[in-house]
Amino acid sequence: MADGSVNIDLMDGKLHVYQRPNSSRWQCSTYLAGRNHRASTGTDNLAQAKDFARDWYLGLHGKLRSGELKNEKTFSDAADQYEREYEIITAGERNAKYVSGNKDRLRVHLKPFFGKKGLSEITPGLVQEYRIHRRQTSKTGKPPARSTMHQEIVTLRQVLKTAVRHGWLAHLPDLSAPYKSSGKIEHRAWFSPEEYKKLYTATRRRAHEAAKTRWQWEREQFHDYVLFMANTGLRPDEAARLEYRDVKIVEEGGERILEISVRGKRGVGYCKSTHRAVRPFERLVERNKPAPTDRLFPASQRELCNAVLEEEELKFDREGQRRTAYSLRHTYICMRLLEGADIYQIAKNCRTSVEMIEKYYAAHIKTNLDASAINVRKPRNR
Numbered sequence: 001m002a003d004g005s006v007n008i009d010l011m012d013g014k015l016h017v018y019q020r021p022n023s024s025r026w027q028c029s030t031y032l033a034g035r036n037h038r039a040s041t042g043t044d045n046l047a048q049a050k051d052f053a054r055d056w057y058l059g060l061h062g063k064l065r066s067g068e069l070k071n072e073k074t075f076s077d078a079a080d081q082y083e084r085e086y087e088i089i090t091a092g093e094r095n096a097k098y099v100s101g102n103k104d105r106l107r108v109h110l111k112p113f114f115g116k117k118g119l120s121e122i123t124p125g126l127v128q129e130y131r132i133h134r135r136q137t138s139k140t141g142k143p144p145a146r147s148t149m150h151q152e153i154v155t156l157r158q159v160l161k162t163a164v165r166h167g168w169l170a171h172l173p174d175l176s177a178p179y180k181s182s183g184k185i186e187h188r189a190w191f192s193p194e195e196y197k198k199l200y201t202a203t204r205r206r207a208h209e210a211a212k213t214r215w216q217w218e219r220e221q222f223h224d225y226v227l228f229m230a231n232t233g234l235r236p237d238e239a240a241r242l243e244y245r246d247v248k249i250v251e252e253g254g255e256r257i258l259e260i261s262v263r264g265k266r267g268v269g270y271c272k273s274t275h276r277a278v279r280p281f282e283r284l285v286e287r288n289k290p291a292p293t294d295r296l297f298p299a300s301q302r303e304l305c306n307a308v309l310e311e312e313e314l315k316f317d318r319e320g321q322r323r324t325a326y327s328l329r330h331t332y333i334c335m336r337l338l339e340g341a342d343i344y345q346i347a348k349n350c351r352t353s354v355e356m357i358e359k360y361y362a363a364h365i366k367t368n369l370d371a372s373a374i375n376v377r378k379p380r381n382r
Contacts, residue, residue, distance in 0.1 A: 078119060082158060224283050225325075242263075247259070258272070271349055
């Protein structure tokens, strides 16, 4: 053969015994039940290797007749097909990190566990065994986070949906976790009005302290970033894509506000800021003298954000949830709710759903509780 390996046909060409250039031991292979099967004969003696290969081949046929060898695609086959389709079809529509994360979950966790299983063998019971396996084999000694397991099950479901579409699997198995009670609904970490004031006071002070130093630009940028984000409700990834040509100062309702074209995970959307976002934007223009296509925030704010939150003891809320730059979006939504804004308009302006706002934000805003409706009294009969 061209690569230097030796290949011998047996059983009318249905069985092959071969020797790789870098190995003295003989291997055997055959195509059966829709896929290739390979095994090592464990010997460098050709006669013994042929005997082993014939016994192995006949054994496979016996398993096929008894139903032990299934004529079906494996999970690895479906996973490979999913990866090939998903990257092409979603090109430019899903975040590259999300696509990469799916590949990593398949490579590190899902394929090693499910890979050789026939698709019909992936039952709700086997999925539950996977959950147990992940908890028992954690390298850190701690079970995987709920969100981590959720992402892995989502990737598993997408692979199985690919198999259903191609007719390799009759129906999608139940992947829900048994024995699970309704989870606690936790609100998103945000800054209360007092905490938000403490934050922007700290960023303003740090900007003044850095005047005429090498850190002046970074600190002034971050101060305006905090004010801009808390008064627009943009996601951090949306702000990172924002160019100066995407932002206009307009007058509406007697106030100057920003009208923003937002390019995010769901395409182009629109946002109207509060009047408090205008002056930070004007400072950005004055400071950077940008071209229309320049980014508002070209540098990541993560490290500076974490440093300020740590210094001001604002990194965690009272429930122990970690605050990040995303918390400024949550603060915007909660502030608007506190001020009595219409929840539907907030959802439209933030490019999310009313259901999401009711679930993660409105439930913990005390002003959304109507005392007159709660404390109603039934008239007494006299």
